[in-house]
Amino acid sequence: MAQHPTEDAPDRAVGGVPLPRITSADVARESGVSRTTVSYVLNDTAGAMISEETRRRVRAVADRLGYAPSAAARALRSGRSDLVLCALPDWPVGPVIDALLDHLTEELAVRDLSVLVYHCRGHRPLSDLWRAVTPRAVVGFTAFTAEEEDGMRRAGIQVLGTVQDEDLRRPGAFAVPQMQVGRLQVQHLAAQGHRVLGYAAPTDPRVAGFAAPRLAGVRQECRRSGLPAPRVQPVDVSADSGAAAVRAWRTGSSPATAVAAYNDEVALAVLAGLRAEGLRVPQDVAVIGVDDVPAGRLSAPPLTTVSQSVDLQARFLSAAVVAALDGAPEPPHPADVLRLVVRESA
């Protein structure tokens, strides 16, 4: 916005008088054919017998006029759009989902599909949106209610979505097995000889859906390996919070010698807390995170973590969307999405 009004803003001066839209009728008139022909040419409709000469002319005129079909009209007519809607949860997404979206956008662009991202916030129900834009598919990075999902399916929209681990066999489900994430953390820690583990849980209640299965996996693996149950402490993104948790873990007759964190960000806070308490990592306390964020490579010491291999997931997700759209069988889930990245902290 201009801080001071300027004289030379012709675009704005004539503002409020939008030029009429270029329609297929304009292209038809200008190239001396019917709208039918224009539609056939521009959509490469199979079985339309149109001379090369006519095609060339129509395309040239469309280009010259800057014609772009109205998606609204097309959607109204055909009942479908070229849109894939991604619904994001109301918690901060972070680099993993960002990367997933980027990849998906690129993959689907080659199929002439546009990915639109909706941040589920505040009070507009998602249903307003999908009824509005009638996307071909909706990809949820947050759980849908059963009614919502039913509604979309009934409207002929393909629904893919993250689910909790136990629902992974449902059609359209995709998810990293979050329990497995927790198990992997404990396996690594136990292999290093640690027996008493602390668990750094997130404080943001909105991520509870992810946090619960990870912690469940940690608990389960502790049981399996014959370790005592993990000592859970909430940790938010501050050194103070990390330090408080550290003090709690170190008290008692059997202090924890290793900490599994909900994710790298929380792990970084634990690292800072450990530093503040004068404890060495990994000698006094080992730490392992989840996600493999860039900052984890740069911390002191560099963070051992569980990577979710975004690339594999992204490729699978794109393939799953395309398959759903084509009515093709779903692609196989990728194996080995989880990878242990051993650096110095554990």
Place this chain on the structure above:
Amino acid sequence: MAQHPTEDAPDRAVGGVPLPRITSADVARESGVSRTTVSYVLNDTAGAMISEETRRRVRAVADRLGYAPSAAARALRSGRSDLVLCALPDWPVGPVIDALLDHLTEELAVRDLSVLVYHCRGHRPLSDLWRAVTPRAVVGFTAFTAEEEDGMRRAGIQVLGTVQDEDLRRPGAFAVPQMQVGRLQVQHLAAQGHRVLGYAAPTDPRVAGFAAPRLAGVRQECRRSGLPAPRVQPVDVSADSGAAAVRAWRTGSSPATAVAAYNDEVALAVLAGLRAEGLRVPQDVAVIGVDDVPAGRLSAPPLTTVSQSVDLQARFLSAAVVAALDGAPEPPHPADVLRLVVRESA
């Protein structure tokens, strides 16, 4: 996607037979009025004299049937939608823009506007998209070409966009003054008595648009303060890269005693490089970043940085979009968006 086919997938079994859409005609028939009346009631059309009794009935039926107007039809009819499109650049966005989007989504939801985010990737031109969804406004977090912007304006779409510092007076422009960011970094460093500065530039060519003005600000402030020109080194997100830059800064007759980094992520890499080279922060070399990311609070030592106060920016952006939509005068740019956050690294 199911890992194994399941028997109990009734939703999928009947798939491909989408239920017909509920239309305003259905609501009209069911409530014994005309479609006109349905439209009047549901849109609260001013000047429509409809009995409270009728309104109640229509609304009840609409609810019961789960009626939601077709955005495609509405857009076709009115030439406008309830959508605001945000165009993201093709580089990784990070938490600042994420926060901006979240806030914008919430602000605009109360005006019944939905924010849709488009990751500009690959080969689909943006114009395909805005012609397709005919949004009320397009907010660009990346520069538009002049033709693109012209096209949108002519189609009656409000265009807001980030611009380089020098264009800040253009209508629809919003931007944090990036040069000012660089100046602030140098001012702080100079106030601490540093005279020879290193600059850690990003290696990703896609962020050049942001990097250039920040570095220009650093250069300018060095000149003004009578400091020698900053010694620029590229740094990517790795300790090795940070260490290489550190060695370069420390060689020669007048080694740098402080480093300004393009952003916090790069600053974290510099910190890691300094650590690897056995240098103390800030005693041997001071470091200042930009963005105030969470990881910067947790690093060793905690990172001094320039915060862009996302809240203020978000509020301004929302207000600017709403004003543009209403044809109201643009809100004043927020003052003091930039804030120095002094922690321990400088």
Place this chain on the structure above:
DNA sequence: CTGAAAGCGCTTACAG
């Protein structure tokens, strides 16, 4: 090889 015509679902003058 090409065109006239219907219809997707909505809103809005216009006419009762």
Place this chain on the structure above:
DNA sequence: CTGAAAGCGCTTACAG
């Protein structure tokens, strides 16, 4: 207070 009718721009049988 309410309804019949036009028209937004497109695609697609259908008829030449």
